[in-house]
Amino acid sequence: MDKQFVSQIADIETDFPQWYTDVVLKTKLVDYGPVKGTMVIRPYGYAVWENIQRELDARFKAAGVENAYFPLLIPMSFMTKEAEHVEGFAPEVAVVTHAGGAKLEEPLAVRPTSETIIGHMFGKWIESWRDLPLRQNQWCNVMRWEKTTRPFLRTSEFLWQEGHSVYATGEEAEAETLRMLALYREFAENVLCMPVLTGRKTEKEKFAGAVATYGMEAMMHDGKSLQSGTTHYMGQNFAKAFNIQYTGKDGALEYGYTMSYGVSTRLIGALIMTHGDSRGLVLPPPVAPVQVVIVPIAQKKAGVAEACAALSEELKACGVRAKVDDSDNSPGWKFNEWEMKGVPLRVELGPRDIENGKLTVFRRDTCEKGEICRENAAARIKELLAEIGAALYRKAETRMKERIVQAGSLEELLAGVDGGNFVRAGWCGERACEDRVKEFAQATARVLDENHTGKTCVCCGRPAKHTVYFARAY
Amino acid sequence: MDKQFVSQIADIETDFPQWYTDVVLKTKLVDYGPVKGTMVIRPYGYAVWENIQRELDARFKAAGVENAYFPLLIPMSFMTKEAEHVEGFAPEVAVVTHAGGAKLEEPLAVRPTSETIIGHMFGKWIESWRDLPLRQNQWCNVMRWEKTTRPFLRTSEFLWQEGHSVYATGEEAEAETLRMLALYREFAENVLCMPVLTGRKTEKEKFAGAVATYGMEAMMHDGKSLQSGTTHYMGQNFAKAFNIQYTGKDGALEYGYTMSYGVSTRLIGALIMTHGDSRGLVLPPPVAPVQVVIVPIAQKKAGVAEACAALSEELKACGVRAKVDDSDNSPGWKFNEWEMKGVPLRVELGPRDIENGKLTVFRRDTCEKGEICRENAAARIKELLAEIGAALYRKAETRMKERIVQAGSLEELLAGVDGGNFVRAGWCGERACEDRVKEFAQATARVLDENHTGKTCVCCGRPAKHTVYFARAY
Numbered sequence: 001m002d003k004q005f006v007s008q009i010a011d012i013e014t015d016f017p018q019w020y021t022d023v024v025l026k027t028k029l030v031d032y033g034p035v036k037g038t039m040v041i042r043p044y045g046y047a048v049w050e051n052i053q054r055e056l057d058a059r060f061k062a063a064g065v066e067n068a069y070f071p072l073l074i075p076m077s078f079m080t081k082e083a084e085h086v087e088g089f090a091p092e093v094a095v096v097t098h099a100g101g102a103k104l105e106e107p108l109a110v111r112p113t114s115e116t117i118i119g120h121m122f123g124k125w126i127e128s129w130r131d132l133p134l135r136q137n138q139w140c141n142v143m144r145w146e147k148t149t150r151p152f153l154r155t156s157e158f159l160w161q162e163g164h165s166v167y168a169t170g171e172e173a174e175a176e177t178l179r180m181l182a183l184y185r186e187f188a189e190n191v192l193c194m195p196v197l198t199g200r201k202t203e204k205e206k207f208a209g210a211v212a213t214y215g216m217e218a219m220m221h222d223g224k225s226l227q228s229g230t231t232h233y234m235g236q237n238f239a240k241a242f243n244i245q246y247t248g249k250d251g252a253l254e255y256g257y258t259m260s261y262g263v264s265t266r267l268i269g270a271l272i273m274t275h276g277d278s279r280g281l282v283l284p285p286p287v288a289p290v291q292v293v294i295v296p297i298a299q300k301k302a303g304v305a306e307a308c309a310a311l312s313e314e315l316k317a318c319g320v321r322a323k324v325d326d327s328d329n330s331p332g333w334k335f336n337e338w339e340m341k342g343v344p345l346r347v348e349l350g351p352r353d354i355e356n357g358k359l360t361v362f363r364r365d366t367c368e369k370g371e372i373c374r375e376n377a378a379a380r381i382k383e384l385l386a387e388i389g390a391a392l393y394r395k396a397e398t399r400m401k402e403r404i405v406q407a408g409s410l411e412e413l414l415a416g417v418d419g420g421n422f423v424r425a426g427w428c429g430e431r432a433c434e435d436r437v438k439e440f441a442q443a444t445a446r447v448l449d450e451n452h453t454g455k456t457c458v459c460c461g462r463p464a465k466h467t468v469y470f471a472r473a474y
Numbered sequence: 475m476d477k478q479f480v481s482q483i484a485d486i487e488t489d490f491p492q493w494y495t496d497v498v499l500k501t502k503l504v505d506y507g508p509v510k511g512t513m514v515i516r517p518y519g520y521a522v523w524e525n526i527q528r529e530l531d532a533r534f535k536a537a538g539v540e541n542a543y544f545p546l547l548i549p550m551s552f553m554t555k556e557a558e559h560v561e562g563f564a565p566e567v568a569v570v571t572h573a574g575g576a577k578l579e580e581p582l583a584v585r586p587t588s589e590t591i592i593g594h595m596f597g598k599w600i601e602s603w604r605d606l607p608l609r610q611n612q613w614c615n616v617m618r619w620e621k622t623t624r625p626f627l628r629t630s631e632f633l634w635q636e637g638h639s640v641y642a643t644g645e646e647a648e649a650e651t652l653r654m655l656a657l658y659r660e661f662a663e664n665v666l667c668m669p670v671l672t673g674r675k676t677e678k679e680k681f682a683g684a685v686a687t688y689g690m691e692a693m694m695h696d697g698k699s700l701q702s703g704t705t706h707y708m709g710q711n712f713a714k715a716f717n718i719q720y721t722g723k724d725g726a727l728e729y730g731y732t733m734s735y736g737v738s739t740r741l742i743g744a745l746i747m748t749h750g751d752s753r754g755l756v757l758p759p760p761v762a763p764v765q766v767v768i769v770p771i772a773q774k775k776a777g778v779a780e781a782c783a784a785l786s787e788e789l790k791a792c793g794v795r796a797k798v799d800d801s802d803n804s805p806g807w808k809f810n811e812w813e814m815k816g817v818p819l820r821v822e823l824g825p826r827d828i829e830n831g832k833l834t835v836f837r838r839d840t841c842e843k844g845e846i847c848r849e850n851a852a853a854r855i856k857e858l859l860a861e862i863g864a865a866l867y868r869k870a871e872t873r874m875k876e877r878i879v880q881a882g883s884l885e886e887l888l889a890g891v892d893g894g895n896f897v898r899a900g901w902c903g904e905r906a907c908e909d910r911v912k913e914f915a916q917a918t919a920r921v922l923d924e925n926h927t928g929k930t931c932v933c934c935g936r937p938a939k940h941t942v943y944f945a946r947a948y
Contacts, residue, residue: 031595031598031599033544033545033591033595034545034548034549034552034591034594035545035547035548035549035582038545038547039545040542040543040544040545040595041542041543042542043540043541043542043610046540046541046542046543047540047541049543050541066517066520066521067517067520067521067524068514068515068516068517068520069514069515069520069523069633070507070514071507071508071509071512071513071514071631072584072615072617072631073509073512073568073617073630073631074508074509075508075509078508090575091574091575092574093573093574094547094570094572094573094574094582095570095571095572095573096568096569096570096571096584097569097570097571097572098568098569098571098581099567099568099569099619099630100565100566100567100568100619100620100621101564101565101619107572108509108568110546110570110584117507117508120508121505121507121514124505125505136517140615141546141614141615143546143547145573145574145575146574147574156547156573157545157546157547159543
């Protein structure tokens with residue numbers, strides 16, 4: 001048994017990277033795999049992922065998207081069919097060269113993403129306009145060989161979903177690209193309780209092979225940005241590379257227009273770094289594996305164990321993920337552990353509570369104790385969980401709003417990101433200026449602001465074509 | 475649009491292998507992937523897998539097993555730590571030798587199964603008897619390079635779940651091995667509506683590295699057997715190879731005892747070949763993606779579309795997976811298509827049905843039409859779905875019972891399997907006799923019968939130590 005105490009977590013304000021590592025390991029969300037850069041998602045972390053999957057999958061199905069599964073291994077020749085795509089992904093690909101005791105005729109890529117193989121199959125399946133749109137999604141593992149890795153944030157292998165659609169027209173495919181971005185945003189806000197900025201990415205930051213990439217960016221505790229989801233409009237790039245053609249109503253053969261979208265286990269890193277505090281994790285109720293932990297006080301006293309079990313059953317019957325911690329540890333030790341593990345609500349239940357018909361509740365987000373009536377406790381607890389979710393969102397939103405600053409010069413931009421802010425600034429649209437910002441301030445263009453108000457480029461002073469959110473990013 | 479008719483399916487009695495290929499491709503359960511031996515699981519097939527997953531996952535969770543996720547890539551050195559394990563799996567392994575643009579220092583195996591990497595992590599996590607039992611499961615893809623492949627039955631990559639547990643004692647680990655076998659059996663019977671034989675495997679047929687393997691075998695339409703799930707008791711083999719040790723209550727350091735269990739997308743092949751008939755698929759209601767298809771008759775007539783939609787909503791509200799086929803195809807074409815796709819129940823709804831307050835229903839299992847009242851239709855349809863499931867089970871059970879024959883000699887055994895039977899026979903326990911049966915009759919020992927009644931070995935005539943179910947197998 002490894003007993004871990006809060007004192008073992010690094011200070012969140014002075015050493016945020018170490019705080020993150022301490023928290024993900026000590027709460028048993030994750031562990032390092034034996035191959036460098038890989039992670040093991042432990043049951044507590046995987047349960048968060050299952051909750052994310054369930055919520056997102058229901059949204060995809062309601063939107064009419066179907067799930068499927070495409071092979072892990074992609075012929076290397078596929079990767080090279082779209083010129084920008086291979087340039088972007090080849091350096092990160094893991095390659096199977098031998099199988100079944102022999103060298104393969106053609107090396108096979110372990111999928112870093114599946115546009116190519118799905119494009120190939122879509123090209124085979126689609127015949128006429130009646131087959132469109134074709135909209136499929138898969139939940140799977142992907143592999144991108146990364147030099148610097150951190151659990152959830154950047155690992156050689158990660159879990160994700162990737163949705164791929166083909167439409168007859170570019171307008172429809174672009175509309176789906178924005179619709180899926182909006183779906184992700186609604187999910188981030190309501191399920192992860194995480195405010196995000198959404199918008200188009202610059203050419204430099206777009207997906208390899210896309211016409212346009214849109215991103216969802218969240219502000220972490222330290223003011224850095226985490227790209228939390230992307231949607232891509234491909235135009236006819238992949239349709240032409242993989243012969244995705246359909247016969248139109250007029251009988252003519254046309255290329256389709258494709259788009260894709262994905263979020264990954266990175267979202268777990270996002271919610272840790274958005275909501276966590278000095279005591280450890282703070283999990284949003286919609287994805288918390290345990291929403292309510294019930295800690296018996298004087299648990300050997302008559303009636304306490306039974307009262308805890310009865311409350312737990314009552315909560316479960318109302319759809320609340322409740323757990324009684326009836327281990328031999330002291331209540332104080334349990335309080336520490338479940339606080340570190342980020343359980344949204346703790347209920348303390350002892351002989352005095354039973355006598356008074358009350359329950360002591362502790363909100364993880366505010367770290368405040370209160371009392372509720374035992375009668376109607378389930379209904380009140382469900383309200384409290386909703387309040388906690390809303391409060392987490394408001395807190396993160398307030399931080400993000402307070403930490404978006406304007407800059408009119410590179411020096412102001414540098415001061416802004418040094419201070420842990422997102423910096424909103426004008427940009428002329430030239431790659432050279434974007435590169436200069438990176439060099440000068442170690443900040444990148446996260447997304448373009450639809451609401452373009454920048455007058456001059458923060459770098460060169462020429463007229464601004466776009467207003468950009470710049471930030472340092474994970 | 476590809477319009478497919480029943481006439482395109484090969485005859486199930488005279489060419490069962492071609493029937494299988496036709497059915498899985500034409501009903502769009504699956505397609506071939508671009509890399510030899512790989513498959514694409516299309517939405518209709520993946521929806522069956524999702525239903526299997528949901529049912530099994532709920533059973534695992536109720537049994538107290540937690541889900542996790544372990545890395546895809548396993549250092550080759552891990553594979554060699556358990557001598558029998560590497561011998562069994564090395565010939566089938568796909569190997570990553572290059573990644574990130576460089577040759578790797580150590581080649582990495584794409585997991586064919588995860589005993590080694592999970593053993594390594596369990597060894598790291600377990601400290602004392604308080605950490606036991608440790609019971610985790612993962613849903614993932616695995617890869618085994620196979621020479622001869624068929625969709626679902628044997629493919630280079632497949633999806634599965636693999637559960638792994640560590641116990642303090644061998645008795646507990648063995649008990650879990652049998653408990654999980656019983657869980658699989660209950661699942662096969664109640665969810666797949668598929669009768670199975672369960673029992674211990676011979677030494678020859680056991681998992682590479684196990685002390686004992688138990689299997690679940692189902693009889694296919696042609697009388698051949700399909701191994702549909704296995705559970706393995708490992709003793710201390712993997713515990714010693716991966717240092718899975720715990721401090722006992724007495725303070726002494728002990729090795730744990732491990733076990734594992736798995737079922738895969740092969741189950742989809744099993745249910746196709748168990749229930750299918752000359753018209754195509756017959757899907758058991760618990761896993762059918764569409765349980766009830768509603769076909770409008772004279773769908774342009776006033777009120778028909780509305781009546782179909784209302785019935786569909788009513789069924790969905792009762793938890794029935796219903797779908798209205800309001801495409802432009804003729805009713806006859808729709809009947810054919812949904813029969814081939816194996817939808818358990820068809821409802822026909824036209825102006826006359828509306829007028830009479832009746833619905834015409836067609837049961838896919840019996841291919842019989844009947845009438846039910848529109849009033850209380852949802853309740854009656856739920857009953858019918860349950861009846862269909864029970865009838866499918868009984869039909870398959872009757873076939874299996876009728877096709878289990880006894881044999882006292884190799885000639886009788888050969889005649890038995892030639893006739894599409896499972897053959898129950900005595901066996902001396904010697905590998906030489908098991909090999910001779912394979913050579914003489916192309917049949918293998920599927921499972922041992924607990925109820926040992928064989929007097930002499932079917933091969934050598936010496937006293938029998940076991941009674942075995944022999945069969946030809948997929």
